[in-house]
Amino acid sequence: MSFYQSLPLPAVRLQDEVFAPRIRTGIERTLPGAIERCRETGRLDMFRLQWRPGMPNRPHVYWTSDVAKVLEGLAMDYELTRSPELGRQLEELVELVVSAQEPDGYLNPPFTLINPQDRWKNLFNWHELYCAGHLMEAAVAHFQATGRRNFLDAACRFADLIDREFGPGPEQRHGYPGHEEIELALCKLADAAGNPRYRKLAAYFIDERGREPNYFLLEGEAFPTEASPDQLINRQAHRPVREQTEAVGHAVRALYLYSGMADCADAAGDAELLECCRKLFENIENRRMYLTGGVGSAARGECFTMDYDLPNDTAYAESCAAIALAFFADRMLRHTGDAHYAEVLEKCLYNGTLSGLSLSGDRFFYGNLLEVSESTATSGHQCRERQPWFDCSCCPTSFCRFLPQLGRFCFLAGNGEAALIIPAAGHVVCSPAGAPVAFDVSGRYPYEPEVAVTVRGSGRFTFSIRLPEWCPEVGIQLNGAPVSGRMERGFCKIDREWRPGDRLSLHYAMPVRLLRSHPAVAANAGRAAITRGPLVYALESIDNGPRPSQLILDQDPDFRLASAPDGLPPGTVAVSARARRETRTTAGSLYAPGSVSSEPVRVTAVPYALWQNRGPAEMLVWMRCDD
């Protein structure tokens, strides 16, 4: 049973300078844009079941997931705004989607239209269970937003069909998804529909995975699927999940699986499975994660590679993978109550996820590099300039459903506690001790250290303040006087009878910190990264001239905070530092003895998530430095 629970979406209303504007542009630009792209590309039309071979816009096996993710986001945006227009759109799209359900419960137009005879025959590649999972998540979001059961019931009929089809019985398929996601979705559906069978099915998918004889290999003998023993690792199906200790294979698949494992472990009190999740998380955090929270170093296969393989200029670090890591970290935080998991969560939220989205809300990175130079070509154009859409458009649709949840990550409740995870300004309502209590969080976090929390309500409960590990000291005062609390699991926990108007003054010391990487990360030899609080900073050529790789940070960098350059949101804090600009000369030759000179400069670093919002640029996170 979870230590903490997520709050309902509308219970956290952010008013900060980083997340709140992103939520707003998500509603105003990202979501409408994605609906429009789904319309233009035929993704919506396919639910009318009128597509026929030879017509344009041939439905692709993953298209249902795109629509489901957009629908999930739309339901959440509606829940946050109660906008009648969004509500109308929501019901219209839900009706369209549900109308495509087959009598037996199957709901996935590409198969209904193109190859109904091939259902479940290519779990390895064909995304059927993945799409089903996203439909379930969308249905749950719709139910939570509206209380209406039409979509939820359709999702349950589909889940019932899958539950009949898959399982340990002799007549059932002993398979599991080639792209995980349905595991965590079934857990959500079980809660929303009050049907524990769905969670049991999720547990079946998890524990069957990777067992011998391998289902994907058997499946591939009966039907051409492109599965091979070498590729099982990409699907986390190379061995039973409980024997897996390293994060491997396709990063998004892996993180959705681990999230489902965490949810199943928590619900069942399965300590062994939760321990697996812990180990996998630790492997990611300590060996396979970029400083930004990006994961998955390899473009080929979009996958985890090996310990300390973290190239900057060929990083893949897919936007969806950072979002998935945030989901996994949030679950581990809630299930264990251990603030350590919030460290990775916060890193993802402020850096590697939001970097995938333009400030305008309508352009996207698929991969998130940590270094882009004029000559960085191998990772492709779509990692140098954000694009309006992709053929495989998982990232844009992921943002539709991710942005509305930003508030939910900041504040949790449970075990008689109200827990401040990320002190972004906003208004929160929760019921740590039965009765609703409101909290006003104010301040300019993550740009300024002072945060105030004002209690609007009363009752005896614990107020838990996460102590970020990047923070040398969190100063805590209650109503102007020092206060002490229990230090537990990375929180300062203050138990008391709270009264209306009680005011906590928090000071999160946030000096500029120069970070190094573990010496096994060859890509970062002789380099350091500028950070402040949870923010990772980057040098852009627009602020610092071309070729940021020619800038070398001084031993005494004399860091100063500065106003952000024009074109970034007012209030954004930049960091300036003392450096020198090297001039290498090879007289035009590609290679020559050459000469090197340098001149002193000050450089300006901006938050990594905001790079490439002022036109194409070169960019660098890990900067050369004098030691």
Added chain:
Amino acid sequence: MSFYQSLPLPAVRLQDEVFAPRIRTGIERTLPGAIERCRETGRLDMFRLQWRPGMPNRPHVYWTSDVAKVLEGLAMDYELTRSPELGRQLEELVELVVSAQEPDGYLNPPFTLINPQDRWKNLFNWHELYCAGHLMEAAVAHFQATGRRNFLDAACRFADLIDREFGPGPEQRHGYPGHEEIELALCKLADAAGNPRYRKLAAYFIDERGREPNYFLLEGEAFPTEASPDQLINRQAHRPVREQTEAVGHAVRALYLYSGMADCADAAGDAELLECCRKLFENIENRRMYLTGGVGSAARGECFTMDYDLPNDTAYAESCAAIALAFFADRMLRHTGDAHYAEVLEKCLYNGTLSGLSLSGDRFFYGNLLEVSESTATSGHQCRERQPWFDCSCCPTSFCRFLPQLGRFCFLAGNGEAALIIPAAGHVVCSPAGAPVAFDVSGRYPYEPEVAVTVRGSGRFTFSIRLPEWCPEVGIQLNGAPVSGRMERGFCKIDREWRPGDRLSLHYAMPVRLLRSHPAVAANAGRAAITRGPLVYALESIDNGPRPSQLILDQDPDFRLASAPDGLPPGTVAVSARARRETRTTAGSLYAPGSVSSEPVRVTAVPYALWQNRGPAEMLVWMRCDD
């Protein structure tokens, strides 16, 4: 008409310490190994035309090329050795190959056996003309080695068929190869068979390429080929070749095309086409080539990318591409008489080609990285340890035909000149003025600066000594006294009446040189490479401890020459230098403020081509340095 001509293979007998042992292991290990692999995998058996669907070893569309390249190497090895055993093997294999020719001249078992109805329908992907080209090269080599016409006649029958099938006529296909190679092969065949029609066909393939309407796109409308407008550039078919000024797409394809263009331009006196070759060469040399002569930065598509995109740890730099660049450079040198092209040729020969082959002659790199660390994973295992063979085994079979030609690159003749391109020790016979003259080249080049050339014969001719651009000064004495020559096209040319026993003493100054790269190469910021003469040096962990990225060269590196470490060929010259070893500590964390300290060390660098001959290792060419 070429300025210089290649000499017949047996006319250059190398006795040096670098090339000669490679030629020997090529004959003793590389070639027999490749024949054995071709036998085991069914590549030879397919020529018996007894394979049927369902049997193992399904012939692949490029298999004919593997056998042809091995045969070409076998013919050359026979020509060099006149070994009866090699001669027997050669005739047996030639008979086998020729026996698979269809009555109309078609010779390519995968199509004969599997899909005879699909001939020429997928030029974009199916390698038919590529395989035909390699068969022609093999047939020419067999004819030159033995004087026998059976294979040559078969190749001509095949070429005649292709000549009927392709061309500008209304009934002919206006196509060209998806993998170039046949262009240069047709030029060779034209010379060997004395039939200029084949050269005309080569010119047709060259000039038709990339014209509108694009053949590959038309072809793809009639037959599924996977061609798309985006992929035309990978095949150098995005625009007419005479309008191409940048080296693009698949590197081996590109370099074979350019080689064919150079040969056609030379034979036809087509100055415009030769100028295209010059520009393409210049683009490669000055913007798209690794210091080692490796080319093709991107593993995906095995292709050229963009100017200055030269990542070290994800270099592709396929062995075949470095070999192909050597072929192209050799042609440009011969056709123009300009020693500058020998600069790239020599770089390829001593570095980026031979690095692909183990000293034992039986293990191969497909890609040749310039940096390998414990955490470099993204380029895959086969770039970290040489492998005995690959499914797509172009590189091993390329070495079979490349090694026997090493001598041919070192010495040229023509225009009344004997030209010493690379002064590797050996015995040369050529006829610069009609009558044969022999030359003994002695010395320990490229390890020691002194070279002596003794003339064994007499006559009035020009002896031309290439002046390497890496060399600050070449000292030249004749019979113990200073001698002056004409300085022309990068050569010192000495015209005189030569007599038996005349002795040239050459001194190629070869200080250790620290090279920088052009500042646009972001990967090499703050780094320098150690070179001496034509050799690029590398740091291996076996000599310098783990994590070579933690070594920093001193501002005063105090370079010293040293004996090579055990396990490398005796006589190999290593370079030692003053450096410091940095210790970064993050207390086990992936990222932390950490601390950095360092201690002085001396490092030992070995020739790049010899790395990974003493077990798996980390390796680095571009070393961090204090400026």
